[in-house]
Amino acid sequence: MTADRPAPAGCRDDRSGPDPGLDSALIGEIEARGLAMTLEEARHLASIVGRRPTPLELHLFDTMWSEHCSYKSSRSQLRTLPTDAPQVVLGPGEDAGVVRLCVHDGVEYDLVIAHESHNHPSQILPVEGAATGIGGIVRDVYCMGADVIGVLDLLRFGDPLGPRGSRTRSIVRGVVEGIWQYANALGVPNLGGDTVFCGSYDDNCLVNVVAVGLARHDWIVHSYVPERARDEEYVLILVGKPTDDTGFGGATFASAVLEEQLGAVQVADPFLKRVLSEANRAVQRLLHERGIEFGFKDLGAGGIACVSSEMAAHSGMGIELDLDRVPVSIEGLPPEVVACAETQERFGLAVPRDIAPDIIGIYNDDYELPRLFPGARAEVVGRFTPDPVYRVTRGAGRDLIAEAPAEAIVAGVSYERPWSEAPGDQSEPAERACDPPADIERMLTGMACCSRSAIWSYYDSEVQGNTMLRPGESDAVVIRPLPGSSVGIAISGDGNPFIGRIDPFQGGAHAVGEAVRNVVATGARPMCATDCLNFGNPEDPSVFWQFRESVRGIAHACECLGLPDVSECEAPLPIVSGNVSFYNQSPGGGPIPPSPIVCVAGRLDDASHARGIGLRSAGSSLLLLGERMDALGGSLYYRECIGHAGGRVPGFDGTLERKMALCVLELLRDLGDDVHACHDISEGGLAVALAEMSLASRSWTCLGAELPDTGRDPVALYSESPGYVLEIAQGRCPEDLPPFARVVGRVVEGLVIRGSGWSVDLESIASGHFDRLASVVWREEGLT
């Protein structure tokens, strides 16, 4: 703080020399306010502001320096991820990543994608946690100027049949309800996602959420105030729900005794969000049409304080925020609560002062925000300044209650965490009994691999009218987001904790590999990836080792799996958005298994080539890509049929993965509709892949598979080493196959898988496969 300025209110003990009392004051503040910052960080803050920090500054920096906002433990590792490729418009850094999609009717369109976690809130408040997870991620995409065209959730739950099954079942029901209540009401199609059950998540469920959007390339909006604001005054408009005390939970200001702590619970409001998104479209259209540059950012952690400082600092500017102008729903909130509360459904908009009344009119009059939610409205709450200082005032006297260099607020902190190698158990089972009929039934009807249709039945996957292949019909959901254009988008999110637990490097690499395979199996070419890295406490050296290894695995796989249209281009598959979630562990249960979750979005030039998994005609050939390796560690077969985790996991072979993916895309291009179906090999290996392809034909015909050469070999049948199975029309399979491809069988009449000397009647398994999840979770049947 410069000497010629008055000190902010409440901080008259400004001084320059060392202060023996400062430490104890800071310790007191940290404890009384429940801050996460360390004393060291608090001292750093005091040196930035040059005095004892105000309450607002403490909360603001506490948020900005949190793991969530600053990536302070992970930043050094995240730098190793590939983020650039020719199609990338915007990599990680703003609210969402952006890649070029296509040109349609002379207009260039981009795909916008964001990926976050909402793990801790969902464990405590399943419905609201999952709902606000969607609410937050769609805001990230909306604020890039995009329409949200889909969301998907990647879910990791505890064991619904385990010792904490009762709580887990409630969480599953609640999370699914939160997802459908929010996304269905918002009118955003649900694009599936995946669900894993494992006792290691009993105390820490994972709710990762991805949102994808579509934007005109020339209408992409950035999350900072434009450069023009140096010449023309720009103001900050705050729009949405009135600010309450969300995120403070009433605990930090016990002095403000309210009869009832209303507002401490985050209530997700898809209704208000839907109206806001329509109003935002109208506002953005107006601004674009008038050629006015603007900035737009959603409010998340750190609320108004965070959004205003980031919007200013990223342009090297400052801001003066007048807290009295912030609409609130609870009177008498302390200023640090008004500034930092995490009230849902709010956006910040940086626009020239002249246009502000028109913008506010759209929100408050055309879309009637104040009528639709008590206290909701748009309001000018501050002005951007060329002077790069962040200032907050309140009261008639415009008392300064925070003042800091804007740059310092967003600079963050960073740590090099120690790590120590902690590989998982590598032991293999002594014996591997193999009884295909029993094994296949067990795998298909167990919680791990039974159909997720009970979950999808709650999701609206078809709103917006763009959906071509729904969850369960193909390895990745396919949408055609541009009416009249043939372009399709395929999207899938994956991550296998059973591999990651044994070898976190392989866990990371295979998360990318499987998401790529799922997208490729539909006929789409991967464009970009996102990641959410879910781990335990990073201060634990073995957890941090898991984290480093997983990131290394993701980076390696991405370097191998760039599959650009132009083959001479050697760009990687870029990670364009992501998130890190640490501290997923409980005192009793230890950390969750390493759980990197990767989402990949791909493009189909002509979506009519999109392939599902359902078998189409008897007599077709079944073409297998990818050799079956004796690496069953973490496999479904070991877990369900042998009762052993195993230790030898499939090694990620980037060169082979790339060749296989290109082979699938070429076959689909060259053979067209003669490739009837395509499915990647994952949990349960070839046997389960074929069973799923057979079951997917059940609603209109009944087709199965015959495998003459696999015998009772668990490696041939159940190995999860990467691969694909394609159904190719009779007589149409090419002669000159690459060395990793061979015909393993043919399609036969009947819902059956026939090996040499054994046969599985899938019809008798079907009801168990499709109904198991609903019976355990929603009907609580068959519990012991």
Next chain:
Amino acid sequence: MSEATRRVMIAVRLKAVDPAASTALSTLRRTMPGEAPVSLGRYDLWELEMSPGTDTMDRVRSLIASYTDIVNPNKQSWMKLGHPDSVPGEDRSQTRVWLVVKDHDDSRSENWSRILRASRFGVRRVQCGVLWRLGYPPGTAREVAEENAMAVALTRSRRVGLLANPVSQEAKLYDEASS
């Protein structure tokens, strides 16, 4: 209901402004200004028919502790009807009317009945519904308040009624004194 069966009514409220209650109140003020209440509270209602036993409320409490679907203490609080002596944030001087709205048939109640019958808490049947608390200005005669409450409850047309559609739902006044 057998003689020994005991019915317990649990009302669950959000520890935040209930959006449905605020929308309902503003809609009623606009469409039926004469009959609209001045305050409106909304609760999830769980009617539990408990098997005989002296420890009924203990079993209800354990049941509630086991199923966060019914009450999640992180967002909701609950009370047993009949002892509505602690309803925070309410002007007790108002004349208040309690209105129970239940669907004639609903899968949710049937499913919960099936699940909880199989549990160890001795539940015979569950019926889910909504409990509305309508507050009228201090001094309003009870009969007038009840008449107005039923008027805003029963949907007859676009202009009349809101809280229940009598074609598929029943709406009954709940007498807090008699319970």
Next chain:
Amino acid sequence: MSGPLVAVLQFPGSNCEYETARAARSQGLDARVVRWNDRSAGIEACDAFILPGGFSFQDRVRAGAVAAKEAVMDAVVRAAGAGKPVLGICNGAQILVESGLVPGWSAGNVEAALAGNMSPGRSGYLSRWIYLLPGQEVAARCPWLSLMEPGQVLPLPIAHAEGRFVFATGGASSRGPQVTALRYCAPDGGDPGGFPWNPNGSCDDAAAISNMEGNVLAMMPHPERAACLWQVPPSLCGPWGDRRRALSGPMEGTGPEGPGATVFAGLANSFGVRVDR
């Protein structure tokens, strides 16, 4: 665009308005999305109205109940009374029921309800494809269904939590069938026999009901999500599934029509508009 003017009413919380307008436009109708409070839109002059799907007012209190009381519904009630075609899809159907526009046995009275789905072991929202048959007599009166043949099986998706038609007691069973415009059926057109082909326990297997005149139609399934053949699931059984499985590229524009197109083509047909495709 010329052609009959169709207002697709956007209530706060609607969310199917754009694809619904798109499906209507592809049949030569001049469909426009109109905000609920936009008094400059001149909706009195519109030739037909569509209330699209979504969650108006987030289904607070009861699906459709709050939107039914919005001022814009005054105009819809007048238009319906004047015989103009009005279609409510999903949440739009819930609004029409709560407005008393259907079944309309006695003018203005609420005589039906769309109650919570009833199905064994399950409650709440349900998304799935179902099969429909046109109701005898009624479909013929209904401009939206004017192109449907008797006995024609129509697959469409549903996505709702409250889609069970219940009628006011006292002759519901005798009066119900007179207004049942679309009925859930088995894939082969036979009796649905309960869940899942009657997905919500609806009385008389009703998936759509009209008023007695036939100009107002409240339907729970979503025709706009099935206006194009590529929107149909490849696993669907029956002729529409066969057509979908035979669909092959290259696919420009919207491609061949799907089963839902008939609802919008029916309206266009009633205005004498035909689109060559």
